Amino acid sequence: GAVVSQHPSRVICKSGTSVKIECRSLDFQATTMFWYRQFPKKSLMLMATSNEGSKATYEQGVEKDKFLINHASLTLSTLTVTSAHPEDSSFYICSARPLGTVSGGEQFFGPGTRLTVL
Amino acid sequence: GENVEQHPSTLSVQEGDSAVIKCTYSDSASNYFPWYKQELGKRPQLIIDIRSNVGEKKDQRIAVTLNKTAKHFSLHITETQPEDSAVYFCAAARTGTASKLTFGTGTRLQVTL
Numbered sequence: 613g614a615v616v617s618q619h620p621s622r623v624i625c626k627s628g629t630s631v632k633i634e635c636r637s638l639d640f641q642a643t644t645m646f647w648y649r650q651f652p653k654k655s656l657m658l659m660a661t662s663n664e665g666s667k668a669t670y671e672q673g674v675e676k677d678k679f680l681i682n683h684a685s686l687t688l689s690t691l692t693v694t695s696a697h698p699e700d701s702s703f704y705i706c707s708a709r710p711l712g713t714v715s716g717g718e719q720f721f722g723p724g725t726r727l728t729v730l
Numbered sequence: 731g732e733n734v735e736q737h738p739s740t741l742s743v744q745e746g747d748s749a750v751i752k753c754t755y756s757d758s759a760s761n762y763f764p765w766y767k768q769e770l771g772k773r774p775q776l777i778i779d780i781r782s783n784v785g786e787k788k789d790q791r792i793a794v795t796l797n798k799t800a801k802h803f804s805l806h807i808t809e810t811q812p813e814d815s816a817v818y819f820c821a822a823a824r825t826g827t828a829s830k831l832t833f834g835t836g837t838r839l840q841v842t843l
Contacts, residue, residue, distance in 0.1 A: 616773075655833045656774065656833045705773065718776055
């Protein structure tokens, strides 16, 4: 149980285009999902917290107009990288906290999406 | 905000030896401390976690200790095996509706034969 999927697993795009990444909780409902960015050999940096039915909360320094987050249902959150540039190339990972979990409890991670912007 | 420091950044041990990774945190209100294992190109996987009302927790070869007074917690892996080789991340969070994980910088563990 507690499986999180991400799609696509890899994407290569040209500068200036937009890319959408989906994060799904497959066997549980999640009121809260998180989006992280990870550079090679570095730690996970939280970009934003996504709550179903409300606006995402972005971390300091993360451009909300560039990284659009939508959490339309209890099993799906999407991250859209708008007008992508080479510096946006990274490993993007989502996680989900199951509905009813003690706040501050376990998060289950997706397999990640490797974005390369040419 | 919370700041989590993790040491060492790399650790090499021989198979069968023990490995210890240490983390410190800054927010005294943090009370949830998970440890994740991440293999290259894969997702982080929770291996053990501890809450602030517990000082130690063990699961087979893995144990975590927490010293809330000193604001540090440690991961102990005994009888290491080659498949333990990976990057390990500690994290800290407050409980509450707005809680979020702050990760340490990671430790690359290499278990050699």
